[in-house]
Amino acid sequence: MSKVSTNQPLGTPTWIDLGVPDLDRAKAFYRALFGWEYEERSAATGPFTLCLLRGQRVAALRPVTAADADAEGESWWHVHLATDDCDRTAKQIVVSGGTVLVPPADVADLGRTAVVADPTGARFSLWQGRTLAGCELVNEPCALVRNDLACPDPGPARRFYATVFDFTLDGNDDLPGFDFTFLRRPDGHEIGGIFGDPAAPASRWQTVFEVADTDELVALAVAAGGTAGTPEDAPYGRMAAITDPFGTSFSVITRPSPAGQGPE
Structure with a gap:
C-alpha cells in the first residue's frame, strides 16, 4: 500500500478519470467491483464525481466528452502525468511533436490540467496538483497500480516521453520476445512502460488496477453488467x-506480494 499526500515528480502517473454516458450506472458498476464511495464536485469544466476508497480519493468519473474516445472510437481510463507547471509542460509537448487537445485549465481548487496527445496519437493529461496531489491511495487492492502505453510504432513514443519527461528507456529481460521498454524517472523509479504491438489498432495508455483476487473480480464484473477475459498468470501476477x-x-492484477510498481 502507498498513501500519497504530496505532488509526484514530473511524469509520474498520478491521477485517472473516466468519461461515462450514464454516471449512476458507472457508479454502481465500479462500486460493485472496488467498493468505491463517491463525492460530487463541480468545476468550470462541468460536474464530476470523485471516487473514494476508505475516504481517500483514487479516481474520478465525469460526463463523457468528444475527447474521451480515441481514433478507433474506444473508451479508456484517462491517465494524468504529474507536472509542477502544467502550462510549461504543455508547451514542451508541442515542441516535442505532441499536440494540446484541451488547453490548460483549473479544475476547481484541486489542480490544473490539460489534455494532450503524443506523436503516435495516444491521449493523456497533465496534472499540476493543488489541493489534490493525485490518487491518494495506490498499489493496493481496488486502486491504481500501473499504466503502460501500447502502440503499433513505439519508436516515436519512446523518444517523445524521454524528451518531455526525462525518462530513461530500459529493456525488460522478464519478457523475452516482447517489445517492451521500461520508463524510469531520473531517480530510477519505474513509472510504467511502452509496449510495441504492430497489431494494435491505435496507441493507448492502458490502466491496471490491483485487486485481491482476479478470478473473483472477473465474476463481479460480469455480474455487474461488464465483460471479462479469462484470468491468466503473467510474470508479475494473475x-x-x-x-x-x-x-x-x-486490466486488473493480483500480485504475489505487496511490493509493487507505479506511483510512489
Whole structure:
C-alpha cells in the first residue's frame, strides 16, 4: 500500500478519470467491483464525481466528452502525468511533436490540467496538483497500480516521453520476445512502460488496477453488467482484461506480494 499526500515528480502517473454516458450506472458498476464511495464536485469544466476508497480519493468519473474516445472510437481510463507547471509542460509537448487537445485549465481548487496527445496519437493529461496531489491511495487492492502505453510504432513514443519527461528507456529481460521498454524517472523509479504491438489498432495508455483476487473480480464484473477475459498468470501476477458496461477497457492484477510498481 502507498498513501500519497504530496505532488509526484514530473511524469509520474498520478491521477485517472473516466468519461461515462450514464454516471449512476458507472457508479454502481465500479462500486460493485472496488467498493468505491463517491463525492460530487463541480468545476468550470462541468460536474464530476470523485471516487473514494476508505475516504481517500483514487479516481474520478465525469460526463463523457468528444475527447474521451480515441481514433478507433474506444473508451479508456484517462491517465494524468504529474507536472509542477502544467502550462510549461504543455508547451514542451508541442515542441516535442505532441499536440494540446484541451488547453490548460483549473479544475476547481484541486489542480490544473490539460489534455494532450503524443506523436503516435495516444491521449493523456497533465496534472499540476493543488489541493489534490493525485490518487491518494495506490498499489493496493481496488486502486491504481500501473499504466503502460501500447502502440503499433513505439519508436516515436519512446523518444517523445524521454524528451518531455526525462525518462530513461530500459529493456525488460522478464519478457523475452516482447517489445517492451521500461520508463524510469531520473531517480530510477519505474513509472510504467511502452509496449510495441504492430497489431494494435491505435496507441493507448492502458490502466491496471490491483485487486485481491482476479478470478473473483472477473465474476463481479460480469455480474455487474461488464465483460471479462479469462484470468491468466503473467510474470508479475494473475491478470484479466475487463470491459465496463460502456465499453471502457482496463486490466486488473493480483500480485504475489505487496511490493509493487507505479506511483510512489
